[in-house]
Amino acid sequence: MTTLDRLGLYTEMVRIRQYESRILQEYHADKTPAWDIGAGLIPGEMHLSAGQEPAAVGVCAHLRKGDAITAPHRPHHFALAHGVDMNAMTAEIYGRTTGLCQGKGGHMHLFDAENHFSCSGIIAQGYPVACGQALAMTRRGTDNVAIAVAGEGAANQGAFHESLNLAALWNLPVVFVIEDNDWAISVPRAGSTANTSNADRAAGYGMPGVRIEDNDVEAVFEAAGAAIDRARAGDGPSLIEVHTLRLWGHFEGDAQAYRDDMENIDDRDPIPRYAAALTAAGDLTEAKAAEITAAADAEVDAAIQFALQSPIPEPADALLHVFA
């Protein structure tokens, strides 16, 4: 990895974090004094990805035009890292006509046909769809790949196991990415999963599986590179489990009283840690870091302004788009 590669990973992680931080702020800003999940300019559930940036950034750094991602209910980091337009995504989160889905999808259902990016709010159910996208890529003779993303809780769903078998059986160019953030809402991994590593489960389906500890973006980058190269070469699917960190609640409004891992949680934040490592290696200066953060803030601010200035859909438009 070059300094440029490392700065690229860092820059993208900061970009995502600044985005999520600003959405957090805007989301809560008009839900006071009586907190109402359906109130405000950003209504509905909100699942933010702070702390999980390494998984998205390390994987998406290897993707190119035509590669697909199915993301779960917590999709912003993968969307941004994959090149989904920040303005259109933000307008969708605000439910505006200029949004990716003209206000029909919202934050859990982002669809970007140009970038082959989609979400499913149903746990593990993006996995089969990614297999089908990979099947189409294979049938067309391209070397594109499909990335299927879900959390560790999803690995106990039937769709996960059916998809792993199908992908291995048909030798599909899929990379299954599991973000193990230790918590399936309030249930810790130890309370839901007999196996301690989903890499072992991959072995059960005859595909390579790796588990990356410490939320290490460079380790994700290396593992994803190998898995994606393998898929592009026609050598079949792989699984990568990233032991990551859910810095905030499952959804905004989650008081997290159940969490027993909050002490010194900020010490585990992957972004300052990576900044320190880059600084120590001489790849990053304080001035450069400030410049990266300022550029991200400016982009995010422009996206928020774009959303706020965009029209609200007409109620009658709810009747459109049931059928093509």
Place this chain on the structure above:
Amino acid sequence: MTTTESPTRRITTAKAMAEAIGHEMRADPNVFVMGEDVGAYGGIFGSTTDLFAEFGADRVMDTPISETGFIGAGIGAAVEGMRPVVELMFVDFYGVCMDQISNHMAKIHYESGGAVNVPMVLMSATGGGYSDAAQHSQCLWGTFAHLPGMKVVVPSNPYDAKGLMASAIQDDNPVIYLFHKGGQGLVWMEKNPRSIADVPETPFTVPIGEAAIAREGTDVTIVTLSLSVQHSLDVAEQLAEEGISVEIIDLRSLVPLDRQTVLESVAKTGKLLVVDEDYKSFGLSGEIAAIVAETDPTMLTKPMSRLAVPDVPIPYARSLEYGILPTRDKIAAAVKDLLA
């Protein structure tokens, strides 16, 4: 539409379905078939007869018993622009894959604000009458039709089976295609003679969303679909000898539903019987009643009548099963009650 010059042959509904799929596969390399036993077997109910021999395992793909996995894979292929024809062997198996069907196949176009199309066909076998009992005999078309985002077609005969399949594959929307096992013309199951009929050899389409007047009449309207159309035609022939003139509307599509044809017939006869092999309550028969009531309830000269499965699971013993299915005897009795 029909190519009248084309030579016809008498073929089964199953063969007609497979023939339409074959035509579309030849015309469009994006069309392929997936499902359990659709390959060398040719589909348990014959829907992919002979396709494997012509197109091979690459385009007629046997799948593992993983309905969530392969229906989801069909969706993924469809959003990438392929046109998969996916078979769910029995519609009763919907329970293990309904999330992919309802939350994904049917919703992606809407959720995406129209940006993403899902041009796939999900075909499945429906219906009872041969003692396959509660988990292998349901119709469930009302369940799919209730959920927005899927077209639902239900052919009753070989001609419509071929034409509706061609339309379904060419459609840019997800289409649920429900065929009745008893209407397939299978050699290993009791079948109505109408399950084998003249069908043109050349490709043609039957438009989705248009009901057919399967028989014209003046005294009473039967609105029905699938195998019950065949039964109703048998009954109408028998009642004609008694001087009773029955009009039969074969809905063919539930989504979209051809309300106009139903209303015109009911306005003409003033009497309405809905015959439905699906469950009675909260379903198709109630929907037809609502359409009439919302339009003009005074067009009925007598309260309408419904003959449907009386809200029980389909039982096993033949005496029990035929006790609850809409048989010819029950259809004839219901018509006579309306005219009494």
